[in-house]
Amino acid sequence: MADLFLLSKAQMRRIERYFPLSHGIARVDDRRVISGIVFVIRNGLRWRDAPGEYGPHKTIYNRFVRWSRLGVFNKIFAELARKAGKPSRLMIDATHLKAHRTAASLLKKGLFPRRIGRTKGGLNSKLHAVCDGQGRPVIMLLSEGQMSDYKGAALMLPVLPKARELLGDKGYDADWFRQALAERGITACIPSKSNRKKPINHDRELYRQRHKIENMFGRLKDWRRIHTRYDRCAHTFMSAICIAATVIFWL
Template sequence: MSRYDPTDFEWSLIEPLLPNKPRGVPRVDDRRVLNGIFWVLRSGAPWRDVPDRYGPYTTCYNRFRRWTMAGIWDSLMDAVTRPSDDGITMIDGTSVRVHHLAATLRAEHQDRCFGRSRGGLTTKIHAVTDGNGLPIKIAITPGHAHDLTAANELLEDLPSGVMLLADKAYDADWLREKLRTKRSWANIPPKSNRKRPLVFSPWLYKKRNLIERFFSKLKCFRQIATRYDKLGMTFLAMTKLACVRLTLRHNESTA
């Protein structure tokens, strides 16, 4: 068993969430195939390098691709991730360098999802986490996009009565008003050009380091630290799988 493979505890939570196949040819063992997918996610290696113990690499790739199109990874993340009950939510973004082999799609392709910024060709991962720094929702945009680009989508289902922690990039009147309509509070440091003072607690803001730690853990998965996937939907699916793994590991350590 590889150290990249999910433990028995993690598998016991994943297995009931996978789609059933009651008819037709029996499906290749789900656990073996998923172990191969997680191996690629953690190692960052090409699909062709999947070890023989996981079976043919084509089986791992085809299963990953088919379940990406079917939204299985989205459902898995929605089922596994749960916000904490401390009433704190955090939002932030981080840039990921796009490998030159992933940048070969034509400019008119609809699913490139990368752009040129100071770091070269990059993709930006936007995340909402709970008060423990565990992921709740994830989105990606081209690297040159502003952090606020995905904020409206990510905060759409924000529950009422929570406190949002974010950096100065999220200091926007429309965002603060959106939170007020949900009876929530934005603890965001005001920009220097604001003319009227806003309520801000530096002491509570210190907790925001947990979302920075989340991004650091996320980039321990080499398939996420550098984007090798040509399609944005494929990279997003890999990112959600990494979020699932981080959440399950946390749950196992606290069980």
């Protein structure tokens, strides 16, 4: 497996504590299967095209779907981000992720929402994220593509960690959002919209640091199954995003 991705033993020790307990017959090697999942998501492969060194492709796919339903990958991301400590600075933004026709083919069917919406760019999903001062994601939310930035911010607000300041673009210039941040002791560094009658000053030098969250989105989109959504179910797609964020920023 010299040319293939393989999690190190140190990386496995950090995440294996969050794996479900096996019952009855012992599971296939966790390190090999999880590495196969990462390889498929990063390279945008079909599950059947996973290299044979990772084992049967059905085993890799079934493990990914089963643990996605259990929220295992989401928990791993959240716990590793939490253990990094409370950030002194936060950044907030959102980006669109194009939905492939295979993901949008069952748009109206199913019990759970697929988080796919229609915008000028076609069918897509939207990833809302909050990062720390180093550009590492600490909170992520998946929504329909047409959801506005400030509505996504309202959903993430209850779990927003305490920080000294928060950087955001004009899409987050709303009085209620500024007030909510002030109540939490967070200084808002957000430019005013052009239609605001009385513009609010912001620290322009500090605002230049906001490129770090844009870089974070760029690194996530380097993974082909993140840049283009192939997964029909929202929970599996969100698990893929959490896996990418964990491997890139927290392992």
